[in-house]
Amino acid sequence: MRVLMISNYFPPNYAGGAELSAFNACYGLRNRGEDCAVLSINGRLPEEVDQQRVYRGVPVQEVGYRLRCPRAAWQVFDPRVYRRVLYEIRRFRPDVVHVHNVSGTSLAPFLACRRLAVPVVLTLHDYWLLCPNNMLYRADGTLCEPAARSGWCGRCFRRYDFWGNVPGRRRVFSWAVRGVSLFVSPSQALIDLHVAAGYARRRFRLLRNGILPEHFEQPSTDRVREVAQDRGLYKSLLFAGAIVESKGMATLIQALPLLERYVDRLCLLVAGWGDQQFVSVLQTHTPSPVRMLGKVPFYEMGTLYSAADLTLVPSVWYDNSPTVIYESLLGGTPVLGSAIGGIPELIRERETGYLVPPGDPVALAEAVIDHFARSPLERRRMRRRCTQYAREQFDIDVHLGGLLSVYREASGKQLAQEEG
């Protein structure tokens, strides 16, 4: 099967969970003998880019345009992206186009696919169909009710991403993606929120992301090597990801004094970058040793997960299906996560981790203290269960098998529509 994946970013340029998911799928499909290529296209780059490259065996056409017109309308439809997607589809002649995150490309890829009547599968990594900042998270820290139809999202949490904030946005977006045959979601929570907002449940397929453990490499940086060497000297907590409010950084900082008081030899490892205000607080935090590791390449994260005793995912937004959880469990490290979004679907209470109410620093601290109060034997068994669970649940072959079924179903639907 010929599959063209479209994404706004692709590793190694940027490797968040969505980009890794796209890479893992493309790499895995190619290893199975499917013909899969990537169009990494973005209309909001500082420099124009148009180059072909190969990343770990995956052919990537990287196209970037400068943001010429910052108006919302341009973010809804970018004619440069439209023309280029048309060109790439005609050139590659895919059986299916698989779209991932396209924030920054506008809705043009969908319109181009529709014009050429190519079946489209869209993996939803967040809530961009429903919300201009992708998160259903407001500036005051409250969550948006997806069933409520807001005409203009003036109270949104703007610091993260904010695009296509136009009147009647949901209707416009819903119209633009009406040609999408199937939506893929790694969490049931995301499906439910979209259904609550008016999307038909039958258009969604639940498919957990798959992980490729062989891509983890030995660390090349001293700071990561040191963490691995110090394993066992500290009770180490790991936070990996964007250091922003929505990921629960404020909650974590509030929990730190309690943790320091009740957990001896505590060490908080922070791998990521983000809001300078939070970074400064963490850097100057005393007496607890907070080790700021900065941005760690995704292929070195395996070492950190293995070295940590507990990974923290204290998100306060409807986090979809964080890659951090998948990878941490595979590395044998239990996860303490907020009971919000798709997080509870990935954690088995006290078996592979803990769930706490979002935004509750006391509950977070309590769960960490509880974890370290368990016997070393229990924690050792827990680690083994985490690895076993991740291998069973997040197996890349299961994911790829599911993906191919979705592609076949999408192609069939398209044929039926054309015949109908």
Added chain:
Amino acid sequence: MKVSLVSRDISSRAVSALVALDQARFFRRRGDVVRVYLADPTGTAPEDVAELVTVVRLADLISGRDAHFRLSDLFVYHYCGHYSLLESIRGIERGLVIFCHHPLALPPPSADDTVREAYARDLEGLGLMHYADLCIADSTGERDQLTQQYGYAADRTYVLPPAGGQAEVGQTEARAADLLRY
């Protein structure tokens, strides 16, 4: 893989010493990084494994000062009676922990109180097996004893007899390979 073998000694003719010695040779030949931890500095280890031996105090193991032990993937404890290093089994957070049980010598009827008390302490020390992921007994009789008398889980107890029953040097090495099956 980093392997830590913990034994009372490896220089005597005791079964536990011979098995530990051959395990050390086996893992080294496989390419694993092996250390043998002994509490007793007396006796001389055979020349070919002397470089693998570290004589330590319990504090060295439980404090994390010994990096190899702290970062090990596999821990094999040999039990032939209680000795101080065994206590480190309580705090292991990572990897796989195997408890190799070897028969305890029953004190003769003429033994004095000191010997009897030591034997009682050795029996009591068997409770440490509950900190292990797997237990290995030398015979089915011992396995039954461990599971029935000491309550260790039957599905995590395996029988791995020392070679030939005579436990001669070199013969038990093949058995060491069987460890990996578990």
